[in-house]
Each structure stands twice: as C-alpha cells, then as structure tokens.
Amino acid sequence: MNHLPLLELRGVSKRFGTSQDVVARIAKVFGVGLPDHTVYAVDDVNVSVFPGEIVGLVGESGCGKSTLGRMAVGLYGMTAGQRFWKSEQLEKLDPASRRQKQLGMQLIFQDPVSSLNPRMRVRDIVGEAPVVHGMVAAAEKNAYVEELLQRVGLNADALPRYAHQFSGGQCARIGIARALALKPELLVCDEAVAALDVSIQAQVLNLFMALRAELNLTYLFISHDLGVVRHVADRVLIMYLGRIIESAPTPALFSSANHPYTQALLAAAPRLEVRKMVFTPVKGEIPSPLHPPTGCHFHPRCPHAFHRCKVEIPTFREIAPSHFSACHLND
C-alpha cells in the first residue's frame, strides 16, 4: 500500500459562533455584554486516509463527525488547520484549482431522498456535473449516465424519472451514481445507510464494497452504527464532542477498546446474540457543545474519572501498535 495518505487533515478545527455585531461590541465595552456563544464543533483533529482503505468514523450526536466529513470535502471552511489532498495543501491553491482537485472527493448523504433535487430528472441529477466539467460531451451524457446506473444496479428506464418515484434504497443508488460520475478517488459516506432498512442496507453496503474493488475507491465511512462499521472498516476513529479520542485497527478496537467512552459505547449497543440484556447505561447526558466540560470532555460521565481529568486535556498517544487513545489512565 502507498505510504502517502490520499487525504490528510492536520490540526483541523471548526468553530461556529455568532460573531458579535457593533451593538454587542459596544455593550461589551460597557460591561453589559452578552456571552459569546462559540461552539467548537471540531477541535484539533488529525485524520489520514490512505489509498484503498475504509476508515470508519464513529460518534454520537454533537460529536462533530458530520462537520468533519463536510470539511474534508470542502463544503465547510476550516477555522484552523490544514487539508492535504495527495500531499498538496488545498487552501494554498487558488479557488479554481482547489475546486478542481476537490472533485476527487465526493459525499454520500444520510437522507437519500432529500439529497436529490426534486425537480430534476435522474439523467440530469447524475449527468449535469460531468458535462459541466467537460468530462463527458453533452451528446454522450445519456449513455454515460446509463452506464453509471447499471453499475449501481438500476435500469436505464430510470433516466427520465424524478426522485420521488423511487424508494429510499433506489435513491441511495442514484446518489452513489451521481458521486461516481465525477470519477472520484475518495467517497465520504455521511451516515449513508442509516436511513435505510436492514435488508436494503445490506445491499448498499455490498455495493460499496464491490465498488471499492472495481474502482479502487477509498472511503471515509461516518456512522453511529458500530455493527456496520465493524463490518466494513479497516480502521476506526471514535469521536466525542469534537475530538478524536481513540483510533485503532478494527479488530483491535472491538476486542480491546481502551478509552472508557469507547468501552461504554460498545457495552451500550444491543446485540442480536444477547438475550435479556442488562443495559448498563452511561450516566448523564451528552453535554451540549456550547458548554463542553473542561479538560477531558468525557470526565463527567466517566466511571474512572479523577482530578486530573477535569483539568488537563489528555494527549492522544499510541498505546499499542497503530492503536491511539486520549486518556489519562494510560499514563
């Protein structure tokens, strides 16, 4: 395998905040200012995705995984950090070249139906972008789209139809065809199968795996479903409230999870094999990203928390070959 990452995110952060307007700033001067509502949706994250691998990104709501996925493809700007595509720093390029290079990364959305323009026919949904970018001549658009649809398991009679005429699973396939139309090298799947029925989910996951083999695709697979991630991913990253707290090859993560949050997550997920499960919930709510706990974000809910956890952010260190974790218990 190539030792250079296809996509690399270094020290990437995303802050969402209400930047204060003139009135608020004046008020602040007089000491009656309103508090600054800043959300660090993503906080100093490092991710490398190597060619041909499937990297799983797991977390619950508010952890920032969707934001991270969108920053990776360039939909959201970064507040801090650098983004490298094939070792080239994207933000240093001029906007036109950057847009061109970014086409190599495409996003598959969570809700397949609403990710398709309700007023466009399938042949335009899939075929518009390649024609606009000059990859395919306008006269050949229909043939190109037909070939793509066949690759994802749909018939040519889908071309003149509209999105609302298809089921969820079929819309997911159309979305995949649209992404593939630009011949990407990396697909970011943002909870791409979460909204699908179990039996359809299996079909779509198999499609992803087949496409990886046929087209040499690389995946960043964002999901909250540990079972699915365990099945498809080579490597798993666990996110909590904007930070990556554990990273390991899939077998290692599931057999010897290190971080208490990962352990809690694995324990909380119901499994088909376990009857009459005794649910051992993690105490407390997921904190709001507006008021994250100090130090280690997980300390209010962690059964092993001690004083240091409240004060100091744990470093993300290697605790076993390729297995990284951010927990003071490892020191």
Place this chain on the structure above:
Amino acid sequence: MSEDARNAQVVSSPALETPMRTFYRNFFSSRVATIGLVGLALIFLAALLAPVIAPQNPYDLATLDIMHSRLQPGERSLDGQLIFVLGTDEQGRDMLSAILYGIRISIIVGFASTTIALALGLLAGLIAGYAGGRVDSLIMRAADIQLSFPPILIALILLALTGPGVSKIIVALVAVQWAYYARTARSAALVEREKPYMEAAVILGLSPLRIIARHLLPNCMPPLVVVAALQVASAISLEATLSFLGLGLPVTEPSLGLLIANGFQYLLSGKYWISFYPGIALLLTIVAINLVADHLRDILNPQLAK
C-alpha cells in the same frame, strides 16, 4: 459485479408521472377552481376579441355622439343601428364596449406588472437568500423600506411625477409589488439552501450562478406562483383605485376603474349603469383570479413537502 449486488427494479408508475401531470390532475379536481379558470378564460377571450365583438370602439372619439349620453340599458341609438345593451356613459360611450376594452387594459396592466415584479423580486430574493450576509441585508432593507409605505402612496407619488399612461402605471405597480416577491423568494431560498441536494450541488463543483438558476429557482417557484396569482387581482384593483382617483389612465382610454369613477356622480340620481356594470366586471375578474389562486395555493403547498 454479482447480480445480487446490482439487484433493483425501477418503480414503474402507470405513466411517466411528471410534476406537471400531477399538477393538472390536482388542479382540475376542484370544481370551484375549474369554474374560476373557465370564467377567467372567458374574460381573457372577451378582452382579446374586444375589437371584434364590441359594438363600438370607445376610443374613437368620432363615433361618439353626445346625444347618446346617459341612455338607459336597452335603448337604441338615434339612427337605430346600435343597441346600447348596458346603456351609455355621459360621453355617449356604449358601456359594453367600454367594459370590454376596459377589461383589456386591466388585464394587460395586471398581468404585465405582476410578471415583471415577479421576475425582479425573484432575482432579488434568490440572490439575497443564497448569498446571505451584506448582500442579503442590503436587498432586504430596500424591500422593507418599500413595504413600509402604503402601496397607494408610492404609486401616487410615482404617477404624479411621471404622468398618466399604461406603461407608467405598470412601472408604478412593479415598484409597489416587487418587494413582496423578493421577501417570499428569499424565505423560500433560505429553506431550500439548507437542503442536502443544494449541498450536493456545491460538492459537485457547480458554479453559484448555475446552482441558483438550475437548482434553487425551480424549487422556490411554488410559493411565488401562489403569491403572483393572488397579486394579479390585487394589481388590477390597485390600478382601478388609481384610475378612480384620477391618476391612472387618460380619460380617453378608460380602464374599469376610470369608468367606475366617471359614473360615480350619477349613482344616486338613478343612472346606476355607468358605474355599476364596470364594477361587476371588475368584481368577476377579481373573483375568478382569486378562485384560481386559492386553489393553486392549496395544491402547491403539500407539493412543497414532496
């Protein structure tokens, strides 16, 4: 790749179900709206064929004879050629002809001003909604200022400055109405902008212009079509009001409003037909438009959710 993994069939619909076909089906399912549309079509036809079917050309001053003034409905002209079916006004104009030509003017003014206002407001609103930030603030403040004035006041001022005339009335009506469309377009744009298919368009590398024109615009149209349909009636009645106040069209090219105004002084002395019939014509036009627009709103709204 295995057949299993490719497995899917396209959902086959009875016919190729386009949005237009669904729309027609939904529209004509309401009897009331269909009646309204038929009525509107008749009115349009009457307006279109006015030069052909009107017994007299009310603009041609030579054909008017002051001896015919204020004749009752059903009376004949002095030479016995014409029956003044709806009577005459104080200048001897046949009311029926005047009404037919008046409808023509009202419809032209109403639809033209609505269409232009729709186009301008749509453009402004979409750009404001999509771009956000300063551009949005600028455009919306302009719209807000515009909307805070009573429409009649703005129209009055403009017409006082420019003088009467069909094109000038249209300009005045556009100036009054564009802000309403802009605001509606902007809120639709704000909602649609957040939807995943818009994000997808950005990730596909499409230019902002293309995204606004090809992706945003078609999806923002339904609420605007509803507003436009309702506003046509409003534009027509605004023009009638302005003419009634004497600031609209010249006396020689009467619109319905002017006809009503002219006959106003005669209402109490028994010569009701000079105001009454143009009033009825105006009422029917507006009611027909409203019936159609109301139903449009009902069917286009659930479709928004689709």
Place this chain on the structure above:
Amino acid sequence: MASDHESALASNVPRPTLEVQNLTTEFVTRSGIAKPVRGVNFSVMPGQIMGLVGESGSGKSLTGYSIMGLVDHPGVVTCGRVLFKGVDLRGLNSAQRRAIRGDRIAMIFQDPMMTLNPVLRIDTQIMEVVSAHYPVDRQTARAMARSALVQVGIASPDERLSAYPHQFSGGMRQRIAIAIALINKPDLIICDEPTTALDVTIQAQILFEMQKLCREAGTSLIWITHDLSVVAGLADTVCVMYAGEIVESGTVQQVLALPRHPYTSGLIACAPSRNKPGAPLRQINGSTPSLLALPSGCAFRNRCDRASDICHTPPPTVDEGGQSFRCFHPMPINKFNESVG
C-alpha cells in the same frame, strides 16, 4: 366468549392483557384499496414485553395505531377484534375509548414532539394526563408529576417541571413522554420506535428504565421497531411483520435462534454481526412490494429462493411448540436443532 373468560378466571390462568384477532386495516386510495395491516393475530400477557419487528412498509406502526383507535381517514379498521382484558376496544364508543387511552393503555411515539405540546410547560402537560382521568387537586397532581420525572431518571425535577419542551434534549423529551405514558400506571404501553432516533448511549438509558419499570409494575409492553438487536435484548416474545402480515412469531429465543420463515432468516442473516467482516453481507434480493400490487398468496415469494408454485396460494399458519410461522417451505432444522440458513 364470556364463558371462556369466566372459566379462565376460575382456573386462575392469567388472561392476556391484549389479544388481537384478525386485525385488518384498509386505506382507500385513488389507485385502489391498500391493506397495510392484514389479519394480524397476537397476544400479550401481563408483564410481558413483545417486540413487533418489521421494515418500512411492513405495517407495524399502523398496527399500533389501529389498536389505539388512532387511524384516520382515508384509513379504516375493517375487521378483527382487539380484546383488552377481555373487552373488545372496537366495540366501544369514542368516550369509552378516551377513558381507556392515557389511563389503561398508553402510547409512546418515535418523535417525542408528537406527545409534547411545544407551548405548554412540562408540569401542565403531565398533570393534564392525571386530571383527565382522576379527580385530583393541583397539589397532588404536581407531586405525582414530580415523582414521575424522578422515576424516569430526570435529575433536578423541580426545575425541570417549570420548563418547556424546547429546553430539553431529544433523549430527555423522550423520557418525559415515557413519564406521561407511565403516570397512570397503565396495563399496556405501545411504543412506536421510541429509541430509533436516539444515540446509542441514550437508548441504553431508556431501555434500562423501561426494563426496570415494567418489571416493577407488571406493565405489558409492545415494542415496535425495525432493530432486531433491541428486540433481542429487551423483549420476551417477538412478531415479525412483512407487507402487513405477521409471518413469524414466538419467544425471542425461538425466533432468533431458529428462524423458520425465510424472511426472518434473511433479516437475521443480513445483520453485519452475523457476517464475516469484510465479506459481502448476505442480502435479501429485491424490495418490499407495493401494497397496491401484492403478489398473490405469500407476499414474500418474489424475493424468496425457496418459493415454488404452491406459494401462489396463501400459506397456512404452522405452529411448532409456541413458535408459529406462515410458510409452505420453512427453513429446516438440522439434527443439531439449528436453523439451516
């Protein structure tokens, strides 16, 4: 039927809290009559948790609504009996049904905002449920509301009572909805995918509370979901629905360890945990048929690799030791008593 119940009482055999017999719901559409619920039969004993499993379009949610009498035009429950403690709910008038709803039978929905009114305070909403059925004064009702919040694990209940729904997270709102459902100590709660939209750790909290509360109060639970693993961990019995019919039912142990119906077997087989990581998942080919164009006989036959000509006729219901299924060609059991998939 009355004598059956009398003799049942006399012999101290526990009577089911809910017994659904041949329930059918129809929707009249422009393109024909659709039957999203067709001939559904099951029963739930006191204190038992039954899982009702199916994918989208299986009719599982509508079954729950049909039991509660919440089906609106153009849908109508056309036949069947819903015996709640021996009384047929379908035979009651709306006032009688209203008396039972919220008091003896409660329902929890996937979206807690289907239960909660965004403009009313939490205490008002919980107290309303009590005072609708019992004559209590404000003080008592408020105290009951407070202890209901404590029961579902909400900290600082006094502050929370004066708050509005939008001030809570999704998990908290669902817990409040559960508190509302539980406050009159109903005999049966119907839960329609209540944890599907929640995070795994929050789901675990809620499942923990539900388990505890049902064990303590002896409440029966119908848990409607598409997630077999939740049913595995939570439920005692399970019914699997496909295209409006129950295709298999039995205890969780029976059905999950030895699924007999090919659909159940396929559903279990395509779970990622039942497949080797990295290998293609076993899948069920095709997709759910449209309710307006159901295949004759067995609705699953077009997707089933065990189907034959006889499957064009409606399959019989076979009962084997408490596990029942509707199939001409059930999955065989090999001599080691494992279902061969």
